[in-house]
Amino acid sequence: MESISKAEYNVxxxxxxxxxxxxxxxxxxxxxxxxxxxxxxxxxxxIGLSPTVDEQSIKVEGSGSAIISDIAVESLPNRDIFEDIYPEFEQDKTKNEAEDDVSESDEExxxxxxxxxxxxxNHxxxxxxxxxxxxxxxRAAEKRQASLDSTTVTLNWESKVDVEETMDSVSRARDKLATRRIEAARRQRELSQPLAKARQQADRLGKLHRREKARATQEAxxxxxxxxxxxxxxxxxxEERxxxxxxxxxxxxxxxPKYCYAVRIQLVANAFTPSTSRRASVSSDVDMVVELAAPDANEQPRTIDLVLSYVTTSAYWSPSYDLQLSTTNATxxxxxxxxxxxxxSETWDKCKITLSTSLAAFSVLEETMPSLVPWHLELAPKEGPAAVEDNAVLYSKEEKMYKAKPLSSWGKKSHTSAEKSRSEMFGTSSPPTATAMASMNPAHVQLATQQAAQQAAMQQQQRQRQLLAQQQQQMQQQQVQMQQIQQMPQRNIQNFLNQPANSAMQQSMAPSFETASTTSTEELQHLDFQESLVEEMGFSTSYDLPGLKTLAPKSSSSKQRVAxxxxxxxxxxxxxxxxxxxxxxxxxxxxxxSKLxxxxxxxxxxxDGSFMGRTTLPKCGSGESVTLSLxxxxAIRVGYSQPEMKRATSGFFTKEDIKLYERVIRVExxxxTADAPVKLIVSDQVPLSKDESLRVELLKPEGLVVGAESQPAGEPGKDKDEDWGSAKAHLRKTGTIDWxxxxxxxxxxxxxxxYLxxxxxxxxxxxxWA
Incomplete structure (x- = not known):
């Protein structure tokens, strides 16, 4: 059996x-x-490819004198040990707290x-x-004196005793004892004064010692x-560490990763001839080869180069913008x-990063402005109650729906999460059960709890991304609303919007594509980002980021300046x-x-220097205009009166029942302190008839006809507002009136x-109901 030379590389x-x-x-x-x-x-x-890799996308190419005979992809458990790859997370050696307690005694x-x-x-x-x-x-002398006196009393004087000699002996003994007592008394008197002084000196030194000891104890x-x-x-x-x-x-x-992909590549390397000795092959060979003879054992190993390419999920880019607007100079x-x-699970170190817009689709949550829809009326049956029917056309059904919607619900959408959890692909171990945690020490229990909480946080982030992906329809509705406004006659809208509000509005319409390092209006240079190189390729655009970048896996994203x-x-x-x-x-x-x-x-x-919040910038090609809702x-107060209905007087021969409806809009x-008037597009509507016998006629603003020129309209909101400005009204075929x-x-x-x-x-x- 032919031996196979094997080599293994970690990705x-x-x-x-x-x-x-x-x-x-x-x-x-x-x-x-x-x-x-x-x-x-x-x-x-x-080995070691991330579990997020699409195994069908793995491709191997290369250069050198060999033939690729087989490529196999398989999923293998991750046999790496976490502490071996990240030795900084090895368990710390526990300190002997008992030794610390012994070394630091609490005794005074x-x-x-x-x-x-x-x-x-001592003195x-x-x-x-x-x-x-x-x-x-x-005391001894006194005792002996007492004993001598007792002996003298009990002495038998009738016996043959020398009385004089005895008396002399007693007298001498008494003298000696008296001398001793006197000497002892004198000695006591002599010692009393030195003893008092010695005690006084000892007491003084003792107080000093106790004071110093108390001070030393306090210091200790x-x-x-x-x-x-x-x-x-x-x-x-x-603990913080x-x-x-x-x-x-x-x-x-x-x-x-709990598991990873491994790619096995088999190559055949034999004796070679120059590449001109045979035709080029269309097979998967890296170079052209012809087998001529048995290999030489002393032949030096040859080398080849391989390129492994694959596609993975869980790695992507999304655009992010920061827009600074100024209403004072319209820039x-x-x-x-x-x-x-x-x-x-992979780190891409010091590599070239390219951003591509292929299949780009993004969305975020935001509040949309309302847009009027046609309001249709039709005849009701004659047997309907008159009181109810008279009030049936005061409000359109859409108006009733919006009035019933609470203000706090504007811009809010319900959402669900269906994104798959990453716990099947990533993690060192599964979260332990309560029984298992009970047998663990507190440190392990805390770590396991934190791991479970982290997985819940990852799922929450995924649900947020899913929520963002489900708000695209809301943004599309806003664009439809803006398009409806733009469907007004172009000369009316353009003439209205292009009127200069101040001298700053008369600047050039064309924006310029600036570099990040220079500016014509600032003398000082500010720290800024490097910008990318832009390349158009068919239906997509590529942005080559400058320099070599390192992308390590992490929960947060990194920001790169594009333009x-x-x-x-x-x-x-x-x-x-x-x-x-x-x-x-x-x-x-x-x-x-710009070209972007x-x-x-x-x-x-x-x-104007105040952060308003975050919204969605719609896609805008080069040379196109984009309208962004702010x-x-x-500062613009709007009042809208309740609808008023009046019955019109009719003659004897009138065959119609006419009702007049009136609504008033007040804008302040x-x-x-502004230098220029504010421009507004105020929209309202009149109902449209779906029955020939039902007639709807617009009375104010006067002179409005579908497809005709706009007519002057409006009057001062207050008596003092005579020079309030100007307004023109236009009627659309959908029944919408735009001022x-x-x-x-x-x-x-x-x-x-x-209207009537x-x-x-x-x-x-x-x-x-349309």
Missing amino acids: RNLKTRSVTLFPSRAQICRELKDIPLHPGTNEITI PEFPESAELQAAK VKDLLDLLKAADESE KRVRLAKTKAKLQESRRE LKEKARKRKEYEKFW GQLCFDAQIHNTT RLSFSNIHFCHTVVPKYRSAAYLSAKMLNS TLLRGAVGVTL GVDP NTRT LVALQPGKSVKLSLE VATPIGNHAKQA
Whole structure:
């Protein structure tokens, strides 16, 4: 059997040539240089590919003198040990706390007496001993005196005793005892004064010693307290270090694969002839080969180069924008950034990063402005109750629906999450059960609980991404609404929007594509990002990021600057649909005259230096205009009166029942410091008849005909607002009336809508459900 030379490579040790990021996936190219081959069959195994890799996308190419005979992909358990790959997360050695307790005793320190105090105490003791000896001598003399007296009394004088000699002996004995008593008393008197002085000196030195001992004890307590605080701080630092270590470990564990893919490549390397000796083959050979003879055992191993490419999910990029607008000079600046995500198990080190817009689709949540839909009426049956039927056409069904919707529900959508959990592909182990956790020590229980919480957090992030993906329809509705406004006669809208509001609005319409390092209006250079190189390729655009980048797996994304665009002569306009909501929606219309296509993505909007929030920037190609909704402008107050119905007087021969309906819109510009009027598009509607015998006629604004020129309209909202501005009304075939209003600062305008509904006698109008 032919022997096979085998070699194994881990993907983490392979050089990454390039990474191409798409909106939902990434393509990675890794290379193996100078792979030695032995004559015969060689098997090269590349292990460690992320479980998120699409195994059908794995492709192997290369260069060198060998033939690729077989490629196999299989899924294998991850046999790497987490602590071997990340040795910094090895378990810390536990400290012997008992030794620490022994080394730091809580007993009070000994404070020895001074030599002077000890000498004073010894002197007192010596004097006391001498005084005691004198006292004992005196008591002994007294006892002997008493004994002598007793003996003298009991002496038998009748016996033959020398009385004189006896008396002399007794007298001499008494004299001696008296002398002793006197000497002892004198000695006591002599010792009393020195003893008092010695005691006084000992007491003084004792007080001094006790004072110094108390001070030393207090100092020892202070030092002991300082050591305790230092130990507590060290314990807290150690606790924080362990928490940070556990946090990093959990972060790494989120991308630790439970299984990985392995690619087995079989190559045949034999004796070779020059490449011109045979025709080029269309098979999967890396180079042309002809087998001529048996391999030479002394032949040096040949080398080849391989390129491994594959596609993986969990790595993608999404556009992110930062838009700064100025209403004072009608300019804006847009920073186009790329949010790069890598949640695979692979690290792509020092490689070329390319962003591609292929199959780009993005969406986010935002509030949409309302848009009027046609309002149809039809005849009701004659037997309907008159009181009910008279009020049936006061409100359209859409108006009733919007009135019933609470204000807090604007812009909110329900969502569900159907994204698959990553727990099947990543993690060091499955979360333990409650029984298993009960048998674990507290540290392991805490770590397991944190792992379960981290997996829940990952699922929450996935649900958020799913939520963002489900809001595309809402943004599309907003674009349809803006298109409906743009469907007005172009000369009316363009003439209205293109009127210069101030001198700054008369600048050039064409924005310029700036570089990040220079600017014509600033003298100082600011720290900025490097921008990417842009390349158009068919239906997609590629952005080559400058330099070599490293993409390591992590939960957060990294930001890379793609480009910066400047806009001038931005048209700001307010849209008011009081029938659905009494508010003025501010919008900005910008022209993209750069060569870049702005992709749909989240944008942070800053208006006149104040951050407004985040919304969605729709896709905008080169040379196209984009209208961005900036939300409700609180400086524009909108009032919408309740509908009023009046019965028109009819003659004797009139065959119609006529009812007059009237609504009034009041718009006030509360800004008093602005230099230019604010532009508004105010929209309302009249119902449309679906029955020939039901007649609807517009009375105010006067002179409006579908397809005709706009007519002047509006009147001062207050008596003092005579110079309020101007307004023109236009009627669409859908029954919508648009007032193009230019309202001066601090002024208000009154827009009246009046129409009649005529029905045959005995009939009543009702809502028609289209």
